[in-house]
Amino acid sequence: MAYEVVIGLEAHAQLLTASKMFCGCSTAFGAVPNTQTCPVCLGMPGVLPVINQKAVEFAIRTGLALNCTIAPTNRFARKNYFYPDLPKGYQISQYELPICQDGWVEIGQNGTAKRIRIRRAHLEEDAGKNLHTGIAGASHVDLNRAGTPLLEIV
Numbered sequence: 001m002a003y004e005v006v007i008g009l010e011a012h013a014q015l016l017t018a019s020k021m022f023c024g025c026s027t028a029f030g031a032v033p034n035t036q037t038c039p040v041c042l043g044m045p046g047v048l049p050v051i052n053q054k055a056v057e058f059a060i061r062t063g064l065a066l067n068c069t070i071a072p073t074n075r076f077a078r079k080n081y082f083y084p085d086l087p088k089g090y091q092i093s094q095y096e097l098p099i100c101q102d103g104w105v106e107i108g109q110n111g112t113a114k115r116i117r118i119r120r121a122h123l124e125e126d127a128g129k130n131l132h133t134g135i136a137g138a139s140h141v142d143l144n145r146a147g148t149p150l151l152e153i154v
Contacts, residue, residue, distance in 0.1 A: 013151045014126070015058045020147035021125040022049030022092060027149075033131070033142035041125075041147035043088025051076075055149035056099070059123050062151055063100030066118045074099045076123075085128035085141050093124035093152075121153045 020027055023040035039047045063070050075097040078090035103118035128146040132139050 008154070011153045012126075013062070013153065015055050015149040015151055017052055017054045017058070017149050019052055019054075021052050021055055021123065021149040023147060025147065031144055033140070033144060036144040037146065042143065043090070049092060052149055055123060058149075059099045059121065059151050062153075063103065063121055066100065066103040066105055066121065066153070068100035068103030068118060068121060071097055071099055071101065073097060074122075083127055084139070085130050085143070085146070087128070087141075087143060087146065091125055091127065094122035098122035119154045121151055124150050124152055126150050 017027060019025060020041055023038050025038050025041055026036045028036070040049055060070055074094055076092050076094055077096065079093050079095075080090045082089060098120040100121035101119065103121070104115040105118060106113050106115050108114070126145050126148040128141055128143040130139055131142055134140065
């Protein structure tokens with residue numbers, strides 16, 4: 001019996017926006033831990049997310065560069081996870097209707113062009129960061145990164 005090896009990659013690209021995916025908190029790197037948070041990115045009850053327009057624009061630009069079809073409408077959903085650095089208990093992401101799909105990128109292989117399929121590129125938010133320095137045996141959570149816009153390319 002012959003097998004065909006198929007290798008898939010999933011890449012997360014952090015989008016260089018000034019604010020987070022669903023709130024106005026800064027995405028500047030290197031700030032004092034937990035100083036770039038708000039009720040939205042912490043998932044407090046009663047708050048509502050507002051999408052970052054610049055992140056959507058960057059996703060569309062990337063999708064066009066990857067020869068994707070850009071969806072006229074798309075949908076976000078909550079993916080439930082339990083991670084210490086994800087205080088909401090969920091990540092807002094796209095699955096059913098991603099912003100970009102069915103694309104390709106062309107590479108050279110042995111002097112000929114080869115197309116590599118891009119199944120989808122969708123927007124989502126990043127989690128926080130666990131810190132394991134300082135007091136021995138203790139860990140801390142920095143939520144400054146929680147909510148930072150990501151484009152997941154599959």
